[in-house]
Amino acid sequence: MFESLQDRLGSILNGLTGRGALSEADVSAALREVRRALLEADVALEVVRSFTDKVREKAVGAEILKSIKPGQMVVKLVHDELVAMLGSEGVPIDLNAAAPVVIMMVGLQGSGKTTTTGKIALRMKTRDKKKVLMASLDTRRPAAQEQLRQLGAQTGVDTLPVIAGQSPTDIAARAVQAAKLGGHDIVILDTAGRTHIDEPLMIEMAEIKRRSNPHEILLVADALTGQDAVNLARNFDERVGITGLVLTRMDGDGRGGAALSMRAVTGKPIKLIGVGEKMSELEEFHPRRVADRILG
Numbered sequence: 001m002f003e004s005l006q007d008r009l010g011s012i013l014n015g016l017t018g019r020g021a022l023s024e025a026d027v028s029a030a031l032r033e034v035r036r037a038l039l040e041a042d043v044a045l046e047v048v049r050s051f052t053d054k055v056r057e058k059a060v061g062a063e064i065l066k067s068i069k070p071g072q073m074v075v076k077l078v079h080d081e082l083v084a085m086l087g088s089e090g091v092p093i094d095l096n097a098a099a100p101v102v103i104m105m106v107g108l109q110g111s112g113k114t115t116t117t118g119k120i121a122l123r124m125k126t127r128d129k130k131k132v133l134m135a136s137l138d139t140r141r142p143a144a145q146e147q148l149r150q151l152g153a154q155t156g157v158d159t160l161p162v163i164a165g166q167s168p169t170d171i172a173a174r175a176v177q178a179a180k181l182g183g184h185d186i187v188i189l190d191t192a193g194r195t196h197i198d199e200p201l202m203i204e205m206a207e208i209k210r211r212s213n214p215h216e217i218l219l220v221a222d223a224l225t226g227q228d229a230v231n232l233a234r235n236f237d238e239r240v241g242i243t244g245l246v247l248t249r250m251d252g253d254g255r256g257g258a259a260l261s262m263r264a265v266t267g268k269p270i271k272l273i274g275v276g277e278k279m280s281e282l283e284e285f286h287p288r289r290v291a292d293r294i295l296g
């Protein structure tokens, strides 16, 4: 395991107890360790830079207190800043719109989009007592449509029947229509992913958005995404306009740096996290826990 940041900063700074304030040089030495910890946690480089700049501003000249070791003091500063950057906890999916409320799920292939669609549908059905309709817009992979149908059968949530040959945008429009006729409160559109971001994918997402007028557009991303997290989040946000993030595989042994990267570049809240393959394994986001994990 990595040596904890607290230990590393302790060995650099704790000798300063009894001196007046943290100097520029003390803070620079400490921030080298902070930077290392964040990079080990897979926080994207540009986010690491802006983060350490913020901490530097707060730390230089900070008075060294007698009651707390300087190492701990800087760890607390770093932790507080991480929590602030990660954003508020428990930001719910906004259902405050005329029914049927459309939720569009976007993300790369394999990010956990279909699984998360099923999880969110089940949660809204059981917790919020909503009538939900799920629709797969992945016309390229019949297996994806079948996967969603099976999740619907498993969770007791309606799925839109597949009509062969329909385009993703036509399916989106049909889903909204079917929800109106069927008295559904919510429609969740599970869009197609790709292995990487490309122009046709972004055009398709923008077109689906135009046809279905979603109230929420949630970017589903693997928490283990490394340095690519920034690119991914920025692209989807600039081209499609996301309203929130869902991070999957938070049950994995990654340190969760992608959460910070994606939140920092988009400013959009992390609304939920996936913590396993089962339909019940969806949780609220707790910034403090993620900050602890990033710091190790």
Ligand code: GDP
Pocket: 107, 108, 109, 110, 111, 112, 113, 114, 115, 116, 193, 247, 248, 249, 250, 251, 252, 273, 274, 275, 276, 277
């Ligand atoms: P999609 O291609 O984006 O629709 O991805 P899928 O929903 O098919 O998920 C890909 C794989 O990731 C499946 O094996 C899922 O069971 C798994 N998966 C999804 N979310 C999570 C999660 O939060 N934790 C874990 N451990 N596995 C997940």
